[in-house]
Amino acid sequence: MSTLGEALETYLALRRGLGTELVRPGAYLRRFVEFLEHEGASVVTTALALRWATAPADATPATWASRLDDVRRFAAWLSATDPRTEVPPRGLLPDRYRRRPPYVYSDEEIERIVCHARRLPSRLMLRAQTYATLFGLLAATGLRLSEALALDRGDVDLRGGVLAVRRTKFGKSRFVPVHESTRRALRHYAQLRDRLVPRVASRAFLLSERGTRVTQCSARYNFVVVSRAIGLRPPARGHHHGHGPRLHDLRHRLAARTLVRWYRDGRDVERELPKLSTYLGHVHVADTYWYIEAVPELLQLATERATGPRKDAP
Numbered sequence: 195m196s197t198l199g200e201a202l203e204t205y206l207a208l209r210r211g212l213g214t215e216l217v218r219p220g221a222y223l224r225r226f227v228e229f230l231e232h233e234g235a236s237v238v239t240t241a242l243a244l245r246w247a248t249a250p251a252d253a254t255p256a257t258w259a260s261r262l263d264d265v266r267r268f269a270a271w272l273s274a275t276d277p278r279t280e281v282p283p284r285g286l287l288p289d290r291y292r293r294r295p296p297y298v299y300s301d302e303e304i305e306r307i308v309c310h311a312r313r314l315p316s317r318l319m320l321r322a323q324t325y326a327t328l329f330g331l332l333a334a335t336g337l338r339l340s341e342a343l344a345l346d347r348g349d350v351d352l353r354g355g356v357l358a359v360r361r362t363k364f365g366k367s368r369f370v371p372v373h374e375s376t377r378r379a380l381r382h383y384a385q386l387r388d389r390l391v392p393r394v395a396s397r398a399f400l401l402s403e404r405g406t407r408v409t410q411c412s413a414r415y416n417f418v419v420v421s422r423a424i425g426l427r428p429p430a431r432g433h434h435h436g437h438g439p440r441l442h443d444l445r446h447r448l449a450a451r452t453l454v455r456w457y458r459d460g461r462d463v464e465r466e467l468p469k470l471s472t473y474l475g476h477v478h479v480a481d482t483y484w485y486i487e488a489v490p491e492l493l494q495l496a497t498e499r500a501t502g503p504r505k506d507a508p
Contacts, residue, residue, distance in 0.1 A: 296446030
């Protein structure tokens, strides 16, 4: 391993020791170090960092800026021990992050996703069952992918139908009750999992074929495989996942459909919204309000509610 590679691993271990997962930044920075080694460079420079950050021509300006920010933080740390390091200045690629409009899956699409996942080929047949269960769980509960994959066996109450979500994006734990149909599906998976892989060292509820915890990269890859097979995503060149509905949109689906149902039922959405925010694990209610603006049907329903005739009007 090169000196830069060793420095990067030390940096990632230090950051993770402080409680930061660094899944995406870690992958990006390893590619950056590989790029530097390919260029024959032994030190980080602003010019090389900028060239690497903007290399994916089809990426958004926000992605370019995010890639450069990851390099900048690493370079700032590295400069303390290697004064030759150039730290890219802030704002070199200015671009505000813009949240992608959510894709709200239909019931039929969710059914096709889960059904095709059950047909994924594997030696033990555990791969198919794990991803069918994972995709169904995300659609039914709105959990973040990282939260679902972090569930240990002891976090899943198969009798009471409650999930203990302990490793959250913002470090806040919460309990998530699930529907009876979801509880039955989780119990069926657990029984099948224990029969297919009776002896494992991992405490993870969702297991890979090797008996280890499923990774986010594997989950996204298998979702792309399923999405392409059922026509939700077009084919892409090389190892690229291409464009189309995302795995994270399963979380958006639950939030959007819940709000639509509340509006149609005539409920006081303003008063109910904090409940949904807590269920989803949002730190601020404003994060939940975003759906009303991002989903056209919700925006129309909210507008109709705000501009409609008052019930006490003559």
